[in-house]
Each structure stands twice: as C-alpha cells, then as structure tokens.
Amino acid sequence: MPPMDEAEIHAILSRIILSGRLPGRTKLPEMRLAERFGVSRERIRKVLHRLGHERLIDVVKNRGAFTVAPDLSEIRTVFEARRILEGGIAAHLADGLTDTGLLRLRDHVEREAEALRSGDRATWLELSAAFHVLLAELTENPIIVQQARELVGRTTMLATFFESATGSQCGCDEHRAVFRALAAGERGRAVRAMASHLAQVETRLKPFVCSDAAPDLDGLIDEYVGETSAA
Ligand SMILES: [Zn+2]
Known part of the structure; x- marks a missing residue:
C-alpha cells in the first residue's frame, strides 16, 4: 500500500x-x-x-x-463526573445559546440520524461522542472543553468493552430531546434531558464479549x- x-x-x-x-x-x-x-x-x-x-x-x-x-467500577466514576459536568453545561447553554450555536447543534443531530439510518456505525459513534464535545465547545470555555473531551474519550473507550452487541451508545432521540430543550431555552428541562440521557447510556453498557x-x-x-x- x-x-x-x-x-x-x-x-x-x-x-x-x-x-x-x-x-x-x-x-x-x-x-x-x-x-x-x-x-x-x-x-x-x-x-x-x-x-x-x-x-x-x-x-x-x-x-x-x-x-x-477497563474495569466496571470505572463506569460509575466516569458517569458521575459526566452528569455533574454536562448537567452544568446544559444549564449554562439553556440560558444563552446563540443562533449560530443552535444551528450547529441542529445540523449535528441531523447528521447523527443520517449516519444511523445509513448503517454507518463507525461514523455514528464518532458523531454521537462529538455531540457532547460540541455542547462543551458552545460554552466557549476551554477548561470545560478539555474536561468534556477527556470524559467523552473515556466513555467511548468503555463503550467498546461494555456495550451490548446490539445496543447503542447514544440515542439520537435523546440527543434531540436535549437539543429541543436548549432551543426552547428551558433550563430545567435541558438539565433533566441530559441527566436522563447519560443515565440511559450508562444503563446500556453491558459486558461486551469479543468473538473468538x-x-x-x-x-x-x-x-x-x-x-x-x-x-
Ligand atoms: Zn449522547
């Protein structure tokens, strides 16, 4: 080659x-x-x-x-950190997301749905992780972005080991629920949508057995x- x-x-x-x-x-x-x-x-x-x-x-x-x-106890620690950080990000963005920010989010959610529809699993996994990093970027705070990147990276890695073979990491509908709450500027709803999404992602992680x-x-x-x- x-x-x-x-x-x-x-x-x-x-x-x-x-x-x-x-x-x-x-x-x-x-x-x-x-x-x-x-x-x-x-x-x-x-x-x-x-x-x-x-x-x-x-x-x-x-x-x-x-x-x-990775070991299973890492999952709890990582998801607790994500709920604390990303709940805060959702609250912050609900109070003042720009029109450009909203357009970027909407475009992103649509691309995720498209990757899922076309069966492009690798792209979809990349995009679903990137959704969370994008939310962090929209705060325009580099410390938040760095923390979010690290936590999302760790989750992606955990998912390759603990994800069920048929299950998904991030539900497109759940991302859309976060987007809609942010678009409506409803702080409480945005925080709840993010918390519920992360709880569901955590629940979906199950030991993944590599085929021989x-x-x-x-x-x-x-x-x-x-x-x-x-x-
Ligand atoms: Zn997600």
Whole structure:
C-alpha cells in the first residue's frame, strides 16, 4: 500500500480500536505497524501517543502500546463526573445559546440520524461522542472543553468493552430531546434531558464479549485500509 500520513494512520487505528474487535491488552507493536503502513517508527510512535492522549489505548513507558482493559467500577466514576459536568453545561447553554450555536447543534443531530439510518456505525459513534464535545465547545470555555473531551474519550473507550452487541451508545432521540430543550431555552428541562440521557447510556453498557473468530490486528488493518481507500 502507498505510504500514509499520520492523520490517515490515526483514523484507521481509531476505527479498529473503536470497533471493539481487538481484545483488551492486545499489543500494538510499533515496528510491525511501521512496516504495515510503510512509515518510520517515529511516525507510528506519534500516532500511538495521540491515541494514548485520547484515552483510546494505554501507552506504557518502555513496554509499548496496548488496547485498554477497563474495569466496571470505572463506569460509575466516569458517569458521575459526566452528569455533574454536562448537567452544568446544559444549564449554562439553556440560558444563552446563540443562533449560530443552535444551528450547529441542529445540523449535528441531523447528521447523527443520517449516519444511523445509513448503517454507518463507525461514523455514528464518532458523531454521537462529538455531540457532547460540541455542547462543551458552545460554552466557549476551554477548561470545560478539555474536561468534556477527556470524559467523552473515556466513555467511548468503555463503550467498546461494555456495550451490548446490539445496543447503542447514544440515542439520537435523546440527543434531540436535549437539543429541543436548549432551543426552547428551558433550563430545567435541558438539565433533566441530559441527566436522563447519560443515565440511559450508562444503563446500556453491558459486558461486551469479543468473538473468538475476530480477525487479528493485521486482518483488521487490511479490512479498514480497504474501507478507507474505497470511501
Ligand atoms: Zn449522547
């Protein structure tokens, strides 16, 4: 395959990791990935570090990069933090969202529904996580954005391990309920819609069992590289 740039390699590896098809603690070997993608080990290291910052993998000093294997107690802590932070974000936005902000939100909710309709699960998962980051961005407070990004990243990672095979992470209808409450400027309703949404996301997380027949890392790279170049 032709050499890829860091963004392309990052996109492919994110998709593989977020597909939940690699078992926890799978090593992501720098050397082998460098050969597969036809780039230097430094390039691969940069991509792996970025994935580590996004909490999609664990990067362990002197040992390398691994897919994560989170424990169930982490779910409670992460969701409690999200309810506190995102309830506050919803309250804040209900009091003064601009027309531009509302348009961005509406557009986003529509794109989520479209991805779900067309069966594009990877895009839909990305968009549903991005909805929460977008709400944080609309506060125009960089500290809130940073916290939201980290918590959403951790949830996405947890979802790949604890999501039921058929279940969804974020319900489009639930996002729409948050959007409508914000559009109406109804603070109490917006906070309740967000709390109810996050509670439902948490409830939907169940232990996810990887199929024994799942392809290995090389097989998944072949599959996802093919998908990317066909798109
Ligand atoms: Zn959501």
